[in-house]
Amino acid sequence: xxxxxxxxxxxxxxxxxxxxxxxxxxxxxxxxxxxxxxxxxxxxxxxxxxxxxxxxxxxxxxxxxxxxxxxxxxxxxxxxxxxxxxxxxxxxxxxxxxxxxxxxxxxxxxxxxxxxxxxxxxxxxxxxxxxxxxxxxxxxxxxxxxxxxxxxxxxxxxxxxxxxxxxxxxxxxxxxxxxxxxxxxxxxxxxxxxxxxxxxxxxxxxxxxxxxxxxxxxxxxxxxxxxxxxxxxxxxx
Numbered sequence: 168x169x170x171x172x173x174x175x176x177x178x179x180x181x182x183x184x185x186x187x188x189x190x191x192x193x194x195x196x197x198x199x200x201x202x203x204x205x206x207x208x209x210x211x212x213x214x215x216x217x218x219x220x221x222x223x224x225x226x227x228x229x230x231x232x233x234x235x236x237x238x239x240x241x242x243x244x245x246x247x248x249x250x251x252x253x254x255x256x257x258x259x260x261x262x263x264x265x266x267x268x269x270x271x272x273x274x275x276x277x278x279x280x281x282x283x284x285x286x287x288x289x290x291x292x293x294x295x296x297x298x299x300x301x302x303x304x305x306x307x308x309x310x311x312x313x314x315x316x317x318x319x320x321x322x323x324x325x326x327x328x329x330x331x332x333x334x335x336x337x338x339x340x341x342x343x344x345x346x347x348x349x350x351x352x353x354x355x356x357x358x359x360x361x362x363x364x365x366x367x368x369x370x371x372x373x374x375x376x377x378x379x380x381x382x383x384x385x386x387x388x389x390x391x392x393x394x395x396x397x398x399x400x401x402x403x404x
Contacts, residue, residue, distance in 0.1 A: 190315050194329050194341075199310035201231075203303035206291035208234040210284045220287050258304065259326075260346060263319050269305030270298070278304045323348055 194200050208230045213220060258267070258278035267273045275281055280289065280302040289302050301309060311317045311325065329341040364374035 188315055190311075190317075190325070192328075194307075194326070197307070197310075199307050199314075202292065203306045204236075205230045206306075207288045207303050208236060209291045210287035211236060213287055214284055220290055259308075259323075259342075262305075262308065263323060263348070269309050270300055272300065274305050275300065275302045278302055280304075320348060 191197055205225075205227065209225050212218075212225065212230075212234055213223070216223070258274050261267045261277055262269060262274060267277065272281075275285060275289070279285065285302060289300060292301060292303065292306050294301060295309070308322060311322045312319070317325065323342070323346075327340060327342045330338050361374060361378060364372045364378070367375075369375070
């Protein structure tokens with residue numbers, strides 16, 4: 168009975184933990200986002216008040232209601248507005264493309280945290296381990312990736328749904344306009360290449376032959392598929 172009790176208790180704890188990891192629609196309600204923004208506010212408040220790191224104990228209520236971050240860098244989306252502050256979303260794009268990791272100093276610099284305030288904000292964040300050096304933006308990205316089991320594409324889609332209020336009062340997407348997902352680019356390019364190959368009408372076109380061969384490999388031996396232009400473009404009227 169004791170063994171069964173432990174199993175039941177463990178299952179309930181797992182369910183409770185899973186329930187607590189429900190992704191909020193509004194990123195402002197994401198716990199890691201709140202932590203990241205508060206860490207950044209502590210760093211700015213230290214600077215404004217002439218305090219050293221950790222010299223003053225900040226309360227969450229004070230940080231959330233009394234401290235404002237300077238526009239345009241972090242207001243009102245906090246760390247995510249770094250995407251607008253950093254031309255082209257440099258850090259986010261490099262992370263998405265696999266060029267840098269969120270815990271690297273290169274990410275900190277690309278995201279705009281390579282200064283005294285940035286270093287202070289990083290210190291105020293509870294790092295997962297001594298091997299990590301997550302800045303506010305990296306902190307949120309890693310949380311979404313590790314604790315919510317989101318892929319990079321899902322994270323980008325999630326951020327893309329968020330909105331940023333500009334200095335002109337207009338509402339903009341959190342992602343920069345020129346940010347494109349790599350997989351989308353590749354998919355569009357490959358689709359166009361296939362269409363062009365079949366449109367040429369050349370039965371020996373290498374791309375068309377490879378597509379036919381790939382589909383033939385997937386089909387049963389006595390039911391091989393012959394790819395025609397109509398399969399690519401649809402039947403003509």
